Amino acid sequence: MDKIVKNGMWWRLLIALMILIIGDSLIRINNSVSKVSKKINTSLIEIQKIHDSINETTSTPNALISPATYLFINDSLIYWSSDAIEPHTLNNISSERNIIKQANTIFYVSCKQNDSLKLFLATPLYRDNPNIQNDNKFLPENINGNYELSFSLDNDKLKCEISYQPKMSNTTSFLIAIIFFYILILSYKILFRYIQYSPNIKLKFLTYLLISSCLSVTFLFLQRFLFLSTSELFSTSCLLPDCRYSFSLAALGEFTVFFLFNVIVFSKNINKNLNLKTKYRIPISVGLFISILLIYTYLTFQLISNTNIHFAFLQIYSTNVFSYILLIIICVLTSSVIILLQSVLSLLVNEKSNQEKKSTLKLKTIIGNILIITSMTILLTYILYLINENKEKEEMEWFATVIADESDQTFEEEIVKITEEIKKDELVVKWQKDNNFPSDDSILNYFENKYFLNNNIKSYNKTLTVCDTNTILVVRNIDDYEVNCNNLFRNIFEQNKTNKVSDELAQIDDPTTDAYYILKLDLSPIDSNYHNVIYLEFYKEYILNYIGVPAIFNSQENIIMPNLHNYSFSSYHDGILQYKYGHYNYPNELENFRHKDEEYVKTRIFKHFVKKFDDEKTTIVTIEKPRFIDVIAPFSYIFIILLIMYYMNTSIGRQYDVKIVRHSFHGKMQFVILMTLGFSFVVVGLTSFLFMRNSLNNKNFESVYEKNKSIIKNLEGAFDRQLDINDATFLKNFKDIYFTDINIYDTNGVLVNTTQPKLFDGFKSNIINRDAYNAIVLKKRFFYSAQEKIEDAEYNSSYFPLRDKEGNCVAIINIPYYEQNNVSKSNMSYFIITYFNIILVLMGLSGLVVILVTRKTIKPLEIIQDKMQKISLGEKNEAIEWHSDDEIGDLIEIYNKLIKELEISANQLMRSERETAWREMARQVAHEVKNPLTPMKLNIQFLQMAWDEKNPDIDRKLRETTKSLLEQIDILSSIATAFSDYAKLPKNNIERFNIKEILTNTINLYDNNTNVHFELIEENESDYIIDSDKNNLGIVFGNIVKNAIQAIGKKENGRIAIKIKDLTTKYHIEISDNGCGIKEEEKKKIFMPNFTTKSSGMGVGLSIVYDILQTLNGEITFNSEFGVGTTFIIEIKK
DSSP, rough: OOTTTTTHHHHHHHHHHHHHHHHHHHHHHTHHHHHHHHHHHHHHHHHHHHHHHHGGOOOOOSSOOOEEEEEEEEEEEEEOOOOEEEEEEEETTOSSEEEEETTTTEEEEEEEETTTTEEEEEEEEOOTTTOOOOOOOOSSSOOEEEEEEEEEEEETEEEEEEOOOOOOHHHHHHHHHHHHHHHHHHHHHHHHHHHHTTTOOOOOHHHHHHHHHHHHHHHHHHHHGGGGSSSHHHHSSSSSSSOOOOBBBBHHHHHHHHHHHHHHHHHHHHHHHOOOOOHHHHHHHHHHHHHHHHHHHHHHHHHHHHHBBOOTOOOOGOOHHHHHHHHHHHHHHHHHHHHHHHHHHHHHTTOOOGGGGGGGGGGGHHHHHHHHHHHHHHHHHHHHEEEEEEEHHHHHHHHHHHHHOOOOOHHHHHHHHHHHHHHHHHHHHHHHHTTTOOOOOHHHHHHHHTTOOHHOOOOOOOEEEEEOOOEEEEESSSOOOOEHHHHHHHHHHHHHHEESSSSEEEEOOOOOOOOEEEEEOOOOOOOOSOOOEEEEEEEEEEEEEEOOOOHHHTTSTTOOOOOOSSSEEEEEETTTTEEEESSOHHHHHHGGGGGTTEEEEEEESSSEEEEETTEEEEEEEEEEEEOOOHHHHHHHHHHHHHHHHHHHHHTOOOSSOSSSSSSSHHHHHHHHHHHHHHHHHHHHHHHHHHHHHHHHHHHHHHHHHHHHHHHHHHHHHHHHHTTTOOOOHHHHHHHHHHHHEEEEOOOSBBBEEEEEEGGGGSSOSHHHHHHHIIIIIIIOOOOEEEEEEETTTEEEEEEEEOTTTTTOOOOOOOEEEEHHHHHHHHHHHHHHHHHHHHHHHHHHHHHHHHHHHHHHHHHHHHHHHHHHOOOOOTTTOOOOOOOSSSHHHHHHHHHHHHHHHHHHHHHHHHHHHHHHHHHHHHHHHHHHHHHHHHHHHHHHHHHHHHHHHHOOTTTHHHHHHHHHHHHHHHEEEEHHHHHHHHHHHHOOOOOEEEEHHHHHHHHHHHHOOTEHHHHHEEESSOOOOOEHHHHHHHHHHHHHHHHHHHHTTOOOEEEEEEEEEEOOSEEEEEEHHHOOOOOGGGGGGGTSOOSSSSSSOSSSSHEEEEEEHTTTTEEEEOOOOTTTTEEEHHHHHH
């Protein structure tokens, strides 16, 4: 197993596990209740020191949050350092230490009073907006987790009670999650390498699926004990609440890793385990391909449609980290599907999948992979486009209903109930009986403090009017006029469509408001001629009135407000246009709207949703069609992430390292050119971004300044006409004209009028920004601009003096632009995405051009390389023709010159080698022939001597001499045959056969020695089919095995092991013995002809083996240790 799984992988896994456990434990301890309580108490002690210093004249200690300072003299505010809190609420405080709440924020306030002087310090402690997700509610310190704090005073000391549920912060969880997923991936990879490359496991995919499933379940179980499981990434569902399933983003990531590794194992074993006949391959492959693609498309569509993570890649600034994490997960899943599809397609041609190809990726393979990735990127981009289209249509339909439906059922039920209580109210009955009513404002204030305490009712603007028979009202319009009070309300009921909710409450379908109710209370005295009626109007404009307000305020539950940045809408009653908003020019009559009979229609520029209601009311919502850049905005993200994920995923399944970029001059040239282009594009893009940002800021500033000047000029004109700038209706008309909010402060910095009264009802102080006050009033500047905040929402705010005819400053005009920052960020996001997509296209085209141009440029060098590879001694080498007079021409001229010199030198060398070879051959032949001739001569001489001496034993000596001569003649014949075989090797006869069978036959041929044991080992599964020369390979294996047997000799327990392994493009064969081995000084000569380590033989066997393998495109090497044994290694191409 150590050979399959490297020890380094186990060490990395162990170290990563230790880092995860230690890091998770330390974070858990740091976020424990005791630690958090200590941190909060420390902060409160520091704040307490600051507030205690209000009684000291010495400098205050450093504070975590500097308190706001307010100074009153004779109950008049003369100094303030911040507008964080409403200062006039402080004036009613008399105790030295106080905890007060304003809107969603709790403040700790200290007061020091000295005669007519009051000094207040106010520090924000805690902010809890239930409608906005806020990771940190405790303002002085960053506290992670879900917690609630309640503050109290104990002997004027600030105390706090904590209800805390620890939770890991997002930033920390991302870092720990990286380590967790590294462990997960490494565990799957170790399991993959062990199962895939283990020769003893047969059903690899099913085995891996089973064990990896158990491993996945184990990880899911163990992660519950980690503090990491409390983070939003692991604990919060990434799907919508109404979805039938629920899982976290981390769980989705874990499944993705599980799916990826199982796909890799499947793709590596599909051709081995699925042997299909040719006639079944096409229908099965096509069916699987289409099925996988359809399932992937459906599941991806469902996942993105039901996720609660917002995809808005055109808005970079508003896209959070979770969006990119989900995109990466989807890209990993997509890359897994690509690998799966490639594996299925490989069934068509019965070849290895892409992961089983050579480790060096060829250009065609890379281009093919990029085309597949591009196709899947287009598919994924189109899926995102369809999902956005569906969501946008649903939003348009919902918004059309919101516009048309002006009823508020909850409000109606509450008011009907309250009406009965008001009619029985003792004070109201007394007013009715005595026919003596207070002022309208007093009655309304009484009702608000006693009955209108519900948040839903509070969200409505209210106007109360007490009318008797003779009450006359002045209606302010272009021309002011007087009207009887009862007649005015009677006309409202008659001229508008009215829905009677109860005897007293009626809903008025008024096109100028979004919700309008009138509560009519008849409080006429009994048995009297007086006729007293209270008309209580409730209205709110939750659409037009809140366009452009800060997101922090826009999220309140009493306001229904979609994102209207690109929206236009209109409302028709009985076919007549009642009101409209936006850039689209709606006709005055519905009959003239071209698409009135269609519910949802797309035109060349716009998309319209027409919603018709039973009461002859029709609403139309219009939005601009997405531009092409909007549609393809995710393409660049998806393509780059998918490209990276694909090559990372495919590299997991490779046993050997992958060389994606060839280390050649050609590759280096392409790499340098592409990197230079990429760097140039980045520099140009960064420069363009900075230039455009500055230009856009300047343009926005000039546009806003000119718009502000126009508003100020008209306001000054209205003031000169003695119109009341404190009148809310007066200011509302300006908002309807300029579509912007306006605040008016008096010269003391106190708010006197605003188009957003709800915004100043606790969310924003009624006091002006101190720096703006200093600039406009004290320094008498004509303009001041600043970035301001309401809770966490930032916006740009401009201030101007409002002057009378004499040039005196009578008020301060504040014009906030709540959406300007968002618009600027949107424009910059649009530029970045556009440029990013352009860069992607240009880099693709540049890469193609670079490849073509460098190929043409490098072609002469490739010609030289090809010619040099074909250079052969003893043959005619062709010269290169080149007609250009350049550096390449000079190089080719030198090459041609050297070719001619080489030819002359080769001829001389061949002549010399031929002579040397003949001399060596003659010497060797003479030596080999001389050896048997000597004993032959001696035998004949002894026989002649015996004949001359008439030896009686002459017959026996003749027979012995004859036998010896015949043996020596056989030796001479074998010598001649050996040299003949070496001089003329057999020709190759290429045929297809099983190389394993040749090895088996060789073993059977030589397995006749009792002291030698043979063993054949298959290191992996294969069919072992090869196209080669069967007879010559038999000679090769026979010579090596025969030498091994001779090396073992008579040694007991002799062993010859033959291993065979399929390396995709070639076979690797090892023949090992435990014989005598080869001495170090003899190793260099082992393949030389006429060299032998044995006492007999001519030394041509291994030389013949070497020459045969050379002709068959094979290689032979060896490892040997003297006295231990020898291993011959043969690699031969398929």
